Amino acid sequence: MQDVTAVQWPLWRKLIFRFTAIYLGLYVSFFQWMRGVSVISPFTELYSEIEKLLVEWCNRTIFHVKDVLVPMGGSGDTSYGYAQLCFFALASILGTVIWSIFDRRKNYDKAYYWLMVILRYYIAMVSFMYGIIKVFGFQMSFPSLSQLATPLGDFLPMRFSWLFIGYSGPYQFFSGAAEVLVGVLLLYRRMAVLGAFLAAGVFLNVAVLNLCYDIPVKLFSIHMFVFCNILLLADAKRLLNFFVFNKPVPPSPSFALPEKWMRIGRIVLKTAFVAIFAVVPFYSMYQSLHQVNVVSPTNKPITTGMFEVVSFEASGRMNEDSLRWKDIVFENYNGGSILTTDTLFRQRYNRAYFSYVTDSLKQNISFKKRSGDSLSLFTLQYSMPDTNQLLLKGKINNDSLKVVFKRRRRNFQLAERQFHWLSEDNR
Numbered sequence: 001m002q003d004v005t006a007v008q009w010p011l012w013r014k015l016i017f018r019f020t021a022i023y024l025g026l027y028v029s030f031f032q033w034m035r036g037v038s039v040i041s042p043f044t045e046l047y048s049e050i051e052k053l054l055v056e057w058c059n060r061t062i063f064h065v066k067d068v069l070v071p072m073g074g075s076g077d078t079s080y081g082y083a084q085l086c087f088f089a090l091a092s093i094l095g096t097v098i099w100s101i102f103d104r105r106k107n108y109d110k111a112y113y114w115l116m117v118i119l120r121y122y123i124a125m126v127s128f129m130y131g132i133i134k135v136f137g138f139q140m141s142f143p144s145l146s147q148l149a150t151p152l153g154d155f156l157p158m159r160f161s162w163l164f165i166g167y168s169g170p171y172q173f174f175s176g177a178a179e180v181l182v183g184v185l186l187l188y189r190r191m192a193v194l195g196a197f198l199a200a201g202v203f204l205n206v207a208v209l210n211l212c213y214d215i216p217v218k219l220f221s222i223h224m225f226v227f228c229n230i231l232l233l234a235d236a237k238r239l240l241n242f243f244v245f246n247k248p249v250p251p252s253p254s255f256a257l258p259e260k261w262m263r264i265g266r267i268v269l270k271t272a273f274v275a276i277f278a279v280v281p282f283y284s285m286y287q288s289l290h291q292v293n294v295v296s297p298t299n300k301p302i303t304t305g306m307f308e309v310v311s312f313e314a315s316g317r318m319n320e321d322s323l324r325w326k327d328i329v330f331e332n333y334n335g336g337s338i339l340t341t342d343t344l345f346r347q348r349y350n351r352a353y354f355s356y357v358t359d360s361l362k363q364n365i366s367f368k369k370r371s372g373d374s375l376s377l378f379t380l381q382y383s384m385p386d387t388n389q390l391l392l393k394g395k396i397n398n399d400s401l402k403v404v405f406k407r408r409r410r411n412f413q414l415a416e417r418q419f420h421w422l423s424e425d426n427r
Contacts, residue, residue, distance in 0.1 A: 134176025
């Protein structure tokens with residue numbers, strides 16, 4: 001490997017490096033990488049708690065993003081996410097000032113090289129994480145029967161985009177395979193520039209999708225796109241000479257590891273990285289796919305399908321027009337939805353979603369708000385004289401209910417997964 005010759009860096013380059021190094025150290029911290037590892041979970045939890053206290057204190061005294069910060073969960077663009085971004089920027093500026101006062105080095109060639117190595121592996125980790133789950137089709141699922149029964153105009157842009165990608169398994173596989181390829185290329189120094197090019201294209205597409213469809217991962221995807229370009233900037237001169245100026249391009253500079261134990265350590269760490277962030281997730285997704293195929297219920301007491309209300313008899317609040325049931329959908333898993341505005345259920349896109357458990361001996365069905373809930377919302381008796389009729393009766397709180405349903409044979413064209421090489425008209 002070729003060593004980089006030590007040269008004097010200009011002040012502006014030193015300042016940019018110091019700021020970038022601190023910001024990346026906060027954003028791409030070791031504890032962020034290892035958050036899911038149970039062995040060091042006490043340390044990752046302590047780090048997260050300290051960071052949370054600092055972010056909230058800075059928000060109260062300086063940023064004022066929002067009086068009460070909403071933590072990041074399913075959304076990465078919460079008020080806490082923006083306050084955290086401000087905190088990282090402020091900490092990086094202050095750190096750069098302090099670093100510049102006490103440090104008199106001529107350059108940071110070696111530190112810059114290893115910072116790019118860390119960034120390269122971070123992008124590879126994220127690419128494996130999102131790519132593998134797409135390859136197995138678990139990030140965006142095919143539209144469920146409830147979603148097919150929902151008018152298009154009732155969906156929010158994010159859910160619409162999820163259905164658009166989830167509709168086509170091959171397209172989702174292609175997207176995931178591109179991300180996995182990014183991860184593989186970035187593992188090798190000789191392929192790092194090609195990997196960074198591909199990564200920039202992949203994450204630019206992700207960032208634009210998030211911005212245009214209001215998907216709440218905007219901050220993260222924009223960061224990933226910027227990180228890819230930071231990687232490319234490390235070879236900016238070589239890339240310009242090759243693509244623009246048609247000049248000879250020397251090999252990319254790198255640092256040799258002088259000691260044998262260092263070289264062995266590099267191999268061990270790289271092997272561990274591939275095992276933790278590529279092999280284990282791939283095997284886990286494979287097992288999940290196998291479990292879905294094996295465990296999917298085939299002999300459910302209430303068959304999958306859409307049933308429309310033939311008669312609806314209720315007392316109390318259930319007799320209100322806005323709460324009356326119009327139809328009910330039972331999915332091929334233990335869940336479904338009802339066309340009603342009743343907030344007793346989980347309202348999404350003007351349908352009331354539920355999970356359920358059936359007892360075929362007692363012939364009752366227990367409705368839950370979510371599958372993980374330990375308590376049921378209510379339990380009804382059910383009977384199916386044949387596969388096309390369903391009767392539910394019982395009490396919801398203190399209100400009696402008796403509903404007769406008839407199966408609705410609805411053929412959704414979208415569910416047919418049509419494909420035509422020859423298309424005589426524009427459908």
